[in-house]
Amino acid sequence: MFKEMRRSDKMLSNEEMLDIMKTTEFGILSTIGKNGFPYGVPVNFVYKDNYIYFHAALTGHKLENISFNNKVSFCVVKDVELIPDDFNTKFKSVIAFGEVEEVSEDKKNEIFILILEKFSKDFMKPGIEYVKKSGSSAKIFAIKIEHITAKGKK
Numbered sequence: 001m002f003k004e005m006r007r008s009d010k011m012l013s014n015e016e017m018l019d020i021m022k023t024t025e026f027g028i029l030s031t032i033g034k035n036g037f038p039y040g041v042p043v044n045f046v047y048k049d050n051y052i053y054f055h056a057a058l059t060g061h062k063l064e065n066i067s068f069n070n071k072v073s074f075c076v077v078k079d080v081e082l083i084p085d086d087f088n089t090k091f092k093s094v095i096a097f098g099e100v101e102e103v104s105e106d107k108k109n110e111i112f113i114l115i116l117e118k119f120s121k122d123f124m125k126p127g128i129e130y131v132k133k134s135g136s137s138a139k140i141f142a143i144k145i146e147h148i149t150a151k152g153k154k
């Protein structure tokens with residue numbers, strides 16, 4: 001169902017892929033809407049146990065697309081370095097494919113804590129208070145990864 005990586009010589013190890021997914025700050029979520037056009041939007045995310053989690057407002061373009069078709073792709077890029085004299089670029093990237101669904105209300109706080117730990121670890125106490133006050137004005141989504149590849153030029 002998914003194509004194999006064309007340049008297998010650039011394939012990164014599972015450990016490198018995990019490092020990229022755990023340390024990169026944002027990725028591009030790509031969805032398809034009723035009009036048939038792809039929509040790519042940057043989102044902050046956390047990765048855990050073969051799932052990608054992100055938060056969203058209660059309404060919006062990406063939510064409309066997800067409700068139309070929950071199959072998505074997700075791409076992250078890290079350690080980009082242009083090499084002008086070689087007409088090339090060093091990079092590390094991950095592309096994942098999966099189905100996305102909203103996280104249940106009882107699991108939402110657990111994911112908010114993961115997000116706080118990744119992006120605001122020095123401000124956990126005020127972050128938890130912020131989530132208590134504002135958490136109901138956001139949704140959490142999970143992408144269950146069905147296929148993932150990591151690629152890089154070293």
